[in-house]
Amino acid sequence: MALHIPFDNTYALLGPGFFSKQLPDPVVAPRLIAFNQRLADVLQLGAGEPAEMEQIFAGNQIPAGADPLAQAYAGHQFGNFNPQLGDGRAILLGEVTGTDGVRYDIQLKGSGRTPYSRQGDGRAWLGPVLREFVVSEAMHALGVPTTRALAAVATGETVWREGGMPGAVLTRVAASHLRVGTFQYFAARGETEALKRLTTYAIERHYPQAQGALGLLRAVRDAQARLIASWMSVGFIHGVMNTDNCSISGETIDYGPCAFMDQYRADQVYSSIDRMGRYAYANQPKIVVWNLAQLATALIQQLDDPQEAVEEATAIIHAMPSLIEVEWLRLFRRKLGLETVAPEDLDLISDLLQLMSDGQADFTNTFRALSEGNAVEQFRDAKAFEVWNARWMQRRAQEQNAEALMRASNPVYIPRNHKMEEMIAAAVAGDFTLFERLRVVLATPFDVQPGAEDLRRAPEAHEVVGATFCGT
Ligand code: AMP
Numbered sequence: 001m002a003l004h005i006p007f008d009n010t011y012a013l014l015g016p017g018f019f020s021k022q023l024p025d026p027v028v029a030p031r032l033i034a035f036n037q038r039l040a041d042v043l044q045l046g047a048g049e050p051a052e053m054e055q056i057f058a059g060n061q062i063p064a065g066a067d068p069l070a071q072a073y074a075g076h077q078f079g080n081f082n083p084q085l086g087d088g089r090a091i092l093l094g095e096v097t098g099t100d101g102v103r104y105d106i107q108l109k110g111s112g113r114t115p116y117s118r119q120g121d122g123r124a125w126l127g128p129v130l131r132e133f134v135v136s137e138a139m140h141a142l143g144v145p146t147t148r149a150l151a152a153v154a155t156g157e158t159v160w161r162e163g164g165m166p167g168a169v170l171t172r173v174a175a176s177h178l179r180v181g182t183f184q185y186f187a188a189r190g191e192t193e194a195l196k197r198l199t200t201y202a203i204e205r206h207y208p209q210a211q212g213a214l215g216l217l218r219a220v221r222d223a224q225a226r227l228i229a230s231w232m233s234v235g236f237i238h239g240v241m242n243t244d245n246c247s248i249s250g251e252t253i254d255y256g257p258c259a260f261m262d263q264y265r266a267d268q269v270y271s272s273i274d275r276m277g278r279y280a281y282a283n284q285p286k287i288v289v290w291n292l293a294q295l296a297t298a299l300i301q302q303l304d305d306p307q308e309a310v311e312e313a314t315a316i317i318h319a320m321p322s323l324i325e326v327e328w329l330r331l332f333r334r335k336l337g338l339e340t341v342a343p344e345d346l347d348l349i350s351d352l353l354q355l356m357s358d359g360q361a362d363f364t365n366t367f368r369a370l371s372e373g374n375a376v377e378q379f380r381d382a383k384a385f386e387v388w389n390a391r392w393m394q395r396r397a398q399e400q401n402a403e404a405l406m407r408a409s410n411p412v413y414i415p416r417n418h419k420m421e422e423m424i425a426a427a428v429a430g431d432f433t434l435f436e437r438l439r440v441v442l443a444t445p446f447d448v449q450p451g452a453e454d455l456r457r458a459p460e461a462h463e464v465v466g467a468t469f470c471g472t
């Protein structure tokens with residue numbers, strides 16, 4: 001049976017300044033590594049033969065209705081503005097509407113050079129493709145808004161990084177690929193008409209109830225505030241929170257050197273290129289506010305009375321830290337089984353995190369152990385934990401549903417860094433067993449699963465991964 005993708009493309013209608021039409025570069029020997037059938041069902045893709053899917057998701061065959069293009073955008077990278085980034089190794093095939101009524105982009109990543117490639121080869125290697133596949137799907141299962149992974153294809157070609165690596169293409173699905181950097185691109189060029197068109201498009205596509213540029217700013221702020229709080233609640237560190245990686249839809253996007261923390265440390269950094277710790281775990285709430293301030297600066301350039309707009313935009317941005325904190329508190333309360341609100345909750349949570357930091361406790365396993373009654377084992381100083389535990393027990397006495405709430409809020413399994421590395425090394429050697437196991441186990445991360453103890457265990461000292469790489 002032939003794969004049928006019911007494309008209905010709208011981004012291409014924005015006009016030529018928004019993209020470059022670009023076909024993917026064919027690859028020599030595509031082989032389908034993974035296909036996400038449940039996501040395909042949401043996207044209403046007809047069933048296809050593997051041979052055909054390999055060709056399509058490698059970029060060798062353009063499906064009917066596709067209108068391949070590379071999107072233009074700008075962005076602040078580590079605080080420095082680059083007016084010209086764009087899809088250097090990604091191609092938007094087109095859009096489909098899911099069974100949930102949401103319009104989705106279907107994008108190939110690693111599909112060859114585009115006019116925005118600069119010095120890059122437009123390709124991706126197997127490691128980052130499998131990593132993004134597993135981590136983005138795990139995030140979805142954890143309840144964190146994110147782009148999804150539809151397919152992974154090995155290209156049969158060699159990609160040159162530190163050495164020769166097997167090439168691969170990821171098919172990514174997103175509510176859209178509009179970024180803060182997309183707005184910055186037109187603002188920096190002084191293209192006010194295009195900026196207005198983009199604003200209208202973003203409102204219609206993501207926030208139909210929002211009114212005007214400042215209404216859009218408010219809606220994106222709220223979505224990003226919720227997103228960052230949910231990252232914090234699962235110990236996720238994005239690693240490259242540049243404005244081109246900050247999505248208008250409020251989804252996690254661009255899984256480069258991202259990582260889930262093992263031991264809890266507020267200043268934890270994994271990315272090897274983040275030398276100043278700009279994107280450290282506890283900096284993420286501050287950085288997203290900075291990113292939204294850049295969106296505000298871009299958006300107000302289209303308004304008739306910029307001075308009046310500056311004041312209102314400033315107020316919108318200044319409200320963001322407390323919005324993040326409110327959501328953060330709500331999520332961490334749930335992690336402690338607390339549905340009701342009490343004034344001492346912030347101290348209770350902060351004191352636990354301080355104990356975890358002092359005791360080098362594993363973030364994920366400590367929270368899960370709280371609901372399983374054996375958290376004391378996670379702490380070096382049992383006495384200090386018992387003092388905290390007595391406070392928590394007293395606070396919990398007001399709750400009806402603590403156990404169930406905690407089991408639904410504290411995952412058993414996360415994509416642990418040392419397991420990601422083991423998975424990639426095995427896959428490069430031709431063994432995809434661990435990749436397949438991770439896909440299955442991380443699909444229901446809140447359920448204890450027999451035979452998956454190794455995926456739950458915190459790394460031994462010699463297994464700890466200290467640094468992650470962009471791996472582009
Ligand atoms: P990222 O750090 O992945 O968000 O990418 C930043 C910019 O570099 C984007 O414009 C990417 O499209 C571009 N880029 C990253 N890797 C490559 C590559 N291998 N070839 C061409 N462009 C790339």
Ligand code: MG
Nearest residue numbers: 244245253254
């Ligand atoms: Mg990016």
